[in-house]
Amino acid sequence: xxxxxxxxxxxxxxxxxxxxxxxxxxxxxxxxxxxxxxxxxxxxxxxxxxxxxxxxxxxxxxxxxxxxxxxxxxxxxxxxxxxxxxxxxxxxxxxxxxxxxxxxxxxxxxxxxxxxxxxxxxxxxxxxxxxxxxxxxxxxxxxxxxxxxxxxxxxxxxxxxxxxxxxxxxxxxxxxxxxxxxxxxxxxxxxxxxxxxxxxxxxxxxxxxxxxxxxxx
Numbered sequence: 530x531x532x533x534x535x536x537x538x539x540x541x542x543x544x545x546x547x548x549x550x551x552x553x554x555x556x557x558x559x560x561x562x563x564x565x566x567x568x569x570x571x572x573x574x575x576x577x578x579x580x581x582x583x584x585x586x587x588x589x590x591x592x593x594x595x596x597x598x599x600x601x602x603x604x605x606x607x608x609x610x611x612x613x614x615x616x617x618x619x620x621x622x623x624x625x626x627x628x629x630x631x632x633x634x635x636x637x638x639x640x641x642x643x644x645x646x647x648x649x650x651x652x653x654x655x656x657x658x659x660x661x662x663x664x665x666x667x668x669x670x671x672x673x674x675x676x677x678x679x680x681x682x683x684x685x686x687x688x689x690x691x692x693x694x695x696x697x698x699x700x701x702x703x704x705x706x707x708x709x710x711x712x713x714x715x716x717x718x719x720x721x722x723x724x725x726x727x728x729x730x731x732x733x734x735x736x737x738x739x740x741x742x743x744x745x746x
Contacts, residue, residue: 532618533616536605536607536616543575544578546564547565547572547575548585548599550564551585551597551598551599555598557597558572558573561597576597583601584603585599603620610671611675612675612695613696678696681694681695681698682694682695693715693721694729701741701742701743704743705741707742711726
């Protein structure tokens with residue numbers, strides 16, 4: 530699901546409360562209505578939107594009562610920094626994914642290989658600690674990214690108010706880009722990008738070639 534649409538969906542407090550309740554157990558409309566303190570009609574509308582988004586599913590029991598439950602795991606990441614606002618949603622990797630291909634990460638935990646209850650509880654503790662450590666690592670990386678972008682801006686003579694220089698340089702660091710491509714990448718008007726490129730070209734930071742604008746090696 531598109532991360533912007535997911536943010537809009539979760540912007541409603543009652544929908545967040547519904548997901549929190551369903552994460553504990555499947556519920557039917559009346560249960561959810563009592564929990565939220567809102568009308569069943571309003572609950573049905575919230576459930577419809579959550580179901581359309583693929584976050585929840587429903588099933589009918591032997592008494593023809595319709596239960597709703599969480600459909601799948603989704604992780605929503607939002608980053609806000611002086612260099613921009615971004616969000617992305619991600620689903621758990623397929624079980625066949627080889628975690629060893631992530632060369633910056635080292636771990637050896639797999640619930641599928643454990644059957645003993647005590648071992649599973651111990652593994653649960655390890656995974657929760659790992660989740661906390663990865664969250665701290667993400668925040669550390671975000672801070673270092675901002676530091677690096679600050680240094681890039683300083684290196685081309687731009688102050689903190691001109692962080693767009695760093696965005697442009699980050700965009701052309703891997704391959705040449707046209708003004709139009711950079712305008713889309715940085716989300717800035719073409720004329721602004723063209724002016725920045727000319728200024729950096731005068732300082733010998735970038736150059737224009739037949740393939741587009743690129744770093745001056």
